[in-house]
Amino acid sequence: MTGFGKFLVATIVSFFLMIGALGSDHPTFLIALALLVWIIFAWSIGSGSSKTNREREEQIKLFNSFIKSKGKF
Numbered sequence: 001m002t003g004f005g006k007f008l009v010a011t012i013v014s015f016f017l018m019i020g021a022l023g024s025d026h027p028t029f030l031i032a033l034a035l036l037v038w039i040i041f042a043w044s045i046g047s048g049s050s051k052t053n054r055e056r057e058e059q060i061k062l063f064n065s066f067i068k069s070k071g072k073f
Contacts, residue, residue, distance in 0.1 A: 003045055010041040 001009075017034040021027035 006041055006044055010037050013037050 014034040014037045021030035
């Protein structure tokens with residue numbers, strides 16, 4: 001799922017949790033869940049970028065070793 005898709009899901013879920021908290025006698029649990037949704041969103045965005053960076057660095061190393069083996073670098 002793309003970053004925008006994750007953002008959209010987090011927004012919709014937290015919106016409905018906050019609406020539910022408005023009508024609740026004890027809204028603390030629902031507000032905590034809404035905050036947890038955003039924490040999970042931030043965590044998923046952060047972990048995805050490091051994985052992408054590692055894959056890109058691995059591809060660059062493989063490309064450089066290929067070029068060196070051909071003797072053109």
